[in-house]
Amino acid sequence: MSPAIILVHSSLLFDPKKLEFLRDVTIAVNSRDGSIEDVYPRRGDSIPEISDHDIDLRGKVVMPGFVDSHTHIFLHDYSERTGAEQMRDESPVERVVRATNHARAALLAGYTTYRDLGTESLGSADANLRDCINRGLIPGPRMFVATEALASSGSYEIRRENRAGGLLVPRASDPCDGVDGVRAAVRRRVGDGANIIKFYADSRRKLMQFPPSKQPDDILFPPPANRRNPAVPCFSQEEMDSIVREANAAELPVAAHAGETKAALMAARAGVTSVEHVLEDTCGHWDELFAALKRQRCVWVPTLAVMEREAPNETFQAQMLAVKRAYDEGVRLAAGGDTGAFAHGHNVREMELMVEAGIPVERVLEACTVGGWDACGRDRCGFRFGWFEKGTRADIIALETDPRADRHALRKVSFVMKDGRVWKQNGEAVNMICNTEWPQDPVPEEWKPEEGYGFLGEGY
Numbered sequence: 001m002s003p004a005i006i007l008v009h010s011s012l013l014f015d016p017k018k019l020e021f022l023r024d025v026t027i028a029v030n031s032r033d034g035s036i037e038d039v040y041p042r043r044g045d046s047i048p049e050i051s052d053h054d055i056d057l058r059g060k061v062v063m064p065g066f067v068d069s070h071t072h073i074f075l076h077d078y079s080e081r082t083g084a085e086q087m088r089d090e091s092p093v094e095r096v097v098r099a100t101n102h103a104r105a106a107l108l109a110g111y112t113t114y115r116d117l118g119t120e121s122l123g124s125a126d127a128n129l130r131d132c133i134n135r136g137l138i139p140g141p142r143m144f145v146a147t148e149a150l151a152s153s154g155s156y157e158i159r160r161e162n163r164a165g166g167l168l169v170p171r172a173s174d175p176c177d178g179v180d181g182v183r184a185a186v187r188r189r190v191g192d193g194a195n196i197i198k199f200y201a202d203s204r205r206k207l208m209q210f211p212p213s214k215q216p217d218d219i220l221f222p223p224p225a226n227r228r229n230p231a232v233p234c235f236s237q238e239e240m241d242s243i244v245r246e247a248n249a250a251e252l253p254v255a256a257h258a259g260e261t262k263a264a265l266m267a268a269r270a271g272v273t274s275v276e277h278v279l280e281d282t283c284g285h286w287d288e289l290f291a292a293l294k295r296q297r298c299v300w301v302p303t304l305a306v307m308e309r310e311a312p313n314e315t316f317q318a319q320m321l322a323v324k325r326a327y328d329e330g331v332r333l334a335a336g337g338d339t340g341a342f343a344h345g346h347n348v349r350e351m352e353l354m355v356e357a358g359i360p361v362e363r364v365l366e367a368c369t370v371g372g373w374d375a376c377g378r379d380r381c382g383f384r385f386g387w388f389e390k391g392t393r394a395d396i397i398a399l400e401t402d403p404r405a406d407r408h409a410l411r412k413v414s415f416v417m418k419d420g421r422v423w424k425q426n427g428e429a430v431n432m433i434c435n436t437e438w439p440q441d442p443v444p445e446e447w448k449p450e451e452g453y454g455f456l457g458e459g460y
């Protein structure tokens with residue numbers, strides 16, 4: 001049995017609150033409740049007495065576990081299969097099994113928290129997956145989930161040209177309209193276990209008017225030449241206000257999807273916790289938007305990683321410039337890649353792009369730790385994580401190299417602790433319940449549930 005307090009020693013530790021790298025700090029972890037008991041500087045690099053239970057991370061770069069502020073645990077890389085095909089054609093069983101792998105990959109990449117913004121046609125299964133992780137059945141990040149996103153009628157749906165015969169496809173959102181209707185939808189999400197309310201402030205909802213670009217030759221007279229299906233608002237200002245008001249009543253944060261600045265501005269005015277994406281500005285609203293985001297203390301999660309892959313390069317480059325400008329003007333940023341549209345485990349691409357946009361690495365690390373906690377609703381989410389202080393969750397990771405000197409450092413995570421429990425050590429997965437080595441390494445005969453993983457073992 002491990003002692004109540006485990007000491008984690010570092011020689012270089014990133015403090016996202018101070019935005020500084022500190023020397024020779026030890027963290028005392030309460031192994032019973034998975035929280036941090038104390039953080040204190042040592043005198044010099046040497047440690048007089050190091051116990052067998054201590055964890056020695058000297059020589060590495062220690063920091064709080066990463067928070068991905070925009071993920072979809074049930075989606076896998078769009079280059080393998082489009083989102084619409086995944087939603088329509090993959091069985092719930094396949095999607096859940098995939099999500100199990102995604103959760104493990106994310107944790108091993110140093111992501112101890114996921115802000116998961118919608119199941120994409122799998123109902124409220126994310127709430128159940130979250131609970132499976134919390135019960136120790138599978139390894140994975142701490143999840144805050146949205147269940148189904150809210151969208152107005154006919155907005156966020158799977159495109160289908162032939163509806164004859166009443167073809168049914170799984171719904172991609174919870175459709176709702178009107179001040180009362182959206183209020184009821186928020187209540188449904190609360191009832192289904194959501195930690196966060198997500199709604200589509202806008203959407204490329206004139207989908208049937210703009211056939212997919214992959215089949216341009218099929219159409220003799222395409223819609224306005226060279227025009228991309230534009231994002232247009234899904235809700236009125238009154239409806240957005242009503243969503244936020246009802247979420248506030250349930251003490252839940254709100255995330256607003258917005259492709260364009262126009263709807264992002266409406267969402268910010270409604271008082272949402274965060275706006276997601278905001279790729280284009282066709283009406284000249286950037287300045288107004290930045291001012292509103294600052295005024296409302298609203299977080300911007302630009303999801304650069306998905307835009308790099310999915311948006312036209314010119315549009316993506318404009319967004320990179322806008323993100324840098326927002327940073328310069330003091331807009332609160334959080335790092336979330338829309339992970340799922342690209343592989344879970346490669347989440348750090350978002351931080352790499354923020355650095356490429358010109359944001360100092362210390363501020364990027366802050367956006368991926370404390371910024372993530374802000375996006376999760378701060379104390380409303382029920383936990384503190386993303387920095388080291390008595391009472392915060394013991395989410396501790398270590399990098400092999402210094403991110404100030406090595407631009408690939410964020411991909412070299414060799415140690416992961418979440419809630420005081422170690423999941424990766426010396427670059428190897430440990431304590432994995434669904435370890436990929438299991439087929440070759442069967443459960444030993446002397447294995448007993450109380451000593452095993454996944455039940456009410458130590459620390460749980």
Ligand SMILES: [Zn+2]
Pocket residue numbers: 070071072117338
């Ligand atoms: Zn998304």
